[in-house]
Amino acid sequence: MKQKQTYKADIITVAQVAGVSPATVSRAMNHPDLVSPATRKKIEKAIRKTGYIRNRAAQAMYGRRSATLGLVVPTVNYSIFAELVQSFNDAVAELGFTLLLATHNYDLHTEYRVIRKLLEHRVDGIALIGLDHGEDTYRLFKSQNVPVIAVWSYSETARIPCIGSDNHEAGQLAAQHILSLGHRRIGFIFPPMSENDRARGRLKAARDVLHASGIPCPEDHAVQSLYSIAQAKTACRDLLARDLSLTALICGNDVIAQGAIAAAQELGLRIPQDISIIGIGDFVGSGDSYPALTTVRIPAQAIGAQAGQKLVESIAATDPAQITHLRFPVSLKQRGTTAPPPL
Amino acid sequence: MKQKQTYKADIITVAQVAGVSPATVSRAMNHPDLVSPATRKKIEKAIRKTGYIRNRAAQAMYGRRSATLGLVVPTVNYSIFAELVQSFNDAVAELGFTLLLATHNYDLHTEYRVIRKLLEHRVDGIALIGLDHGEDTYRLFKSQNVPVIAVWSYSETARIPCIGSDNHEAGQLAAQHILSLGHRRIGFIFPPMSENDRARGRLKAARDVLHASGIPCPEDHAVQSLYSIAQAKTACRDLLARDLSLTALICGNDVIAQGAIAAAQELGLRIPQDISIIGIGDFVGSGDSYPALTTVRIPAQAIGAQAGQKLVESIAATDPAQITHLRFPVSLKQRGTTAPPPL
DNA sequence: AATAGTATTGCAAATGTTTTCATTTTCAGC
DNA sequence: GCTGAAAATGAAAACATTTGCAATACTATT
Known part of the structure; x- marks a missing residue:
């Protein structure tokens, strides 16, 4: 009755319904300890009543986090990176981040393009596979100084932080x-x-x-x-x-x-x-x-989880905390497809 | 020399460098036909010089498209949805959209939560797997009236548009x-x-x-x-x-x-x-x-591609163009693991 | 050369949120 | 009941963009 289907509630609507100012509503969501329990209750009720869903875009625009992380993989076909993507996603979702996924099908120029796209969306950090990337890509990272982490490969001499195996x-x-x-x-x-x-x-x-x-x-x-x-x-x-x-x-x-x-x-x-x-x-x-x-x-699941955590850490850090290069040991899994050669 | 590493160019910087107003720069990017070729050149040059990357968050905030689509799958482990995710991604990337990926590990309540997250990011549309979803999820779709499409399953009686097989x-x-x-x-x-x-x-x-x-x-x-x-x-x-x-x-x-x-x-x-x-x-x-x-x-690749296209179409459409329910036929692939029973 | 029409451009308002700073309220201690 | 400090709240500016409207610059026609 009160409002049309098409009208979407914003923070001001919520504030009016709750009888407080928008500032208070914002605080109730982001710093709950700063608002009294009573008003918090009122606000929560108003949120439910209006069906309010907060707008991350506006949040991001103010200069706050977009709560978004870019993940760039060559492909999601086959299970090559499946475990990695899944564990990375699980790790960062836990911490409140959502994944912006991009693939480039093993083409470095496409990779550059999709990374630009991710930056347009103001991702808070980027994870990509391996250490072979275009010069333009590396330049982009430097000029935008966004937290970046290379996953899967490890190399002492990598130009960007990396977590993976040798x-x-x-x-x-x-x-x-x-x-x-x-x-x-x-x-x-x-x-x-x-x-x-x-x-x-x-x-x-x-x-x-x-x-x-x-x-x-x-x-x-x-x-x-x-x-x-x-x-x-x-x-x-x-x-x-x-x-x-x-x-x-x-x-x-x-x-x-x-x-x-x-x-x-x-x-x-x-x-x-x-x-x-x-x-x-x-x-x-x-x-x-x-x-x-x-x-x-190659311990994909551990690598993905660790990468997710480290990337988020380096975002949260106030100083430009470099993610250390991290090396995950590989190990031989001897199973049924190898044996001594026939005589 | 001109600007510090940490300073990020915005549309105003570009406008100043190009000697035009921000409005013109905006138009040059979104409606190139509205600005003269000469100024367009100048602006492009200024963009390159400043390393400007446009801010989709601000764009989205104004009420324009976020150029983002949510894809919700149970899991990306194994190759179950691999082909689907890949083809969906390819289809929408072609059309300028980036994928916001979310997984719920076959849990409907988690699904509801991740979909809310996607809506916070103001995705322009949502694709999800199958037709079993929480009542709260369906309510959410209705109240937010965001374009939605169920992929993978087909059913005549589905409550939301669906593209898939029976x-x-x-x-x-x-x-x-x-x-x-x-x-x-x-x-x-x-x-x-x-x-x-x-x-x-x-x-x-x-x-x-x-x-x-x-x-x-x-x-x-x-x-x-x-x-x-x-x-x-x-x-x-x-x-x-x-x-x-x-x-x-x-x-x-x-x-x-x-x-x-x-x-x-x-x-x-x-x-x-x-x-x-x-x-x-x-x-x-x-x-x-x-x-x-x-x-x-089940023709995953065709389903994914078609779903991507249809979803984008329904976003672009001014009228609430309902995506029709689309059925992709299944077919038997008789290969090497079936034969008559032993005598 | 004047006019009308069109093609470009600029101004300013609007979008939804967060945060600084200032103001009001609350409350303990007297 | 008063005082001062602490807690809670509000007003308004800031964020980066887009677009309606108005102004200006061109072009072709007479």
Whole structure:
């Protein structure tokens, strides 16, 4: 009766209904301790009666927090970043922040564009994946000095705060495991390296390990595949068709490894008796397939949660508290897809 | 030299640098046809020089669009909604919108809370999964009259616009396929039904089909599992341990089916020779595993893209253009995990 | 060259909130 | 009942933008 459906209550409406000033209503919401319990009750009642929903845009405009965080990932397809996104989201939601999600499909120029968009929305902080970013992106961060954190990769020399694992270490671990099982003819299936520090670091480290042991890894033992099971299958078939009698495959990540497993099985190879396959990542579900995937675990859930917390901390901090570079150890998860090579 | 790092350019700064009024700068960005090419050039130059990034918060406050859309999904873990989120995001990003992502982990009360949060941010529209929502949530939509669209499920009688597939149809298709192969002792692994119209619809329809054919499906042929491969494995082991000589398993979705496959294989059962398993969803990757999962395809990518477009359309429309209820057909994807029962 | 019409531009009000500062109220201690 | 301090409240400015309206600058026509 009182008001039309289309009319949306603002803080002034609430104030009138409660019989106080807008200032008091604002205080009741943001600093409840500054207003007397009695008026607080009145205001709460008025809020309920009017169906008032506070306007973060106005809040943000005043210069306060937007209560919004940007999360930039290459893709949300597959479960690659699923666990990370989820845990990051959970961590920051807990602290009152909402996620502005953006994807760039592994393209650094698109990444720059979406980050600009996020800044238009005045996100209070930004998290992105890895350490390969455009020069323009880094400039943007510097000029806007918004809290930023790189997630997933760790590097001592990173130009921005980062929380994640050392990809070299991951590659090393994978190679060492394969080597220790006695494999000598080893193939690689990795995604394109050009704008992807994770893949680059892993592959380089793995190859270095082989080199150091005097194991050859010529160019034709390596093949490229995008992050997609279908692509990985094709790539793997391709590699195996070269008839190099490979006994082990090191894959750039678990999705690719799953593709490789499917391809090998379709070719009639038994895993791990005929061929060993190792992934990197330990994505959600990797340990529960059959055969369970041997992989190098990157603790995505811990990384995401920690990143969320640290980012919020650095926003809340009055001084420009630099987030320290944080390193999460990787670990080998030996499961059912690796074994000594066939005799 | 000119300005400190910490000072952020606003529209007034830009206007001064360009030697025009703020109004003109605003117009240059929002209605370029209203300002002369010459001044437009000047303004663009000034924007670049000052590093200006426009403030959507202020824009939103004036009453204009926030250029933001809320997407509410139960979870981003696993690839259940991965394809949907990605395609929805792609569709709306194309149209200039950024996604505010929220998850509720299959809890309707949490869903209500996160939707309120989205409304605080003045999202221009909201997309959510399925048709089971709290009464308070529906009330909220009505009172705020913000464009809303339910994605994933389709129902003629839905209270809000919806774009998706008919879960009854999906359940039917799965059951019919299993039946047509000659199976008679059929098990079910489904997620909790209580706040999940998708699962409920699918299971009911599947059971109805069996009933109609005079096939019994007693309570102990059905078992519950959350959406997680690990849980599904346990549930499946449980079900198979009951020694009901089941020859086929109908799973609530592909993630559960993957868990069931792993469990069965670990028990030494051959798929599909010893036991048939069918999922629902056709998630990204389901077709590429080995054995490739037989499933009922729900066209997530098409649904997401269409939902994004329709939602934006209904925002742009001046009249309260109701999004029509849209139904995407499901289809059986017969692959490698189903076959006639063993003799 | 004057006029009418159109294309550009500027002024100022409006948007919803927060916070500083000032004012009023409350209350304990005398 | 008075005083002073502390607690609670209110008034108004500030935040960055958009747009209706008015003013000015062009252009073409006569």
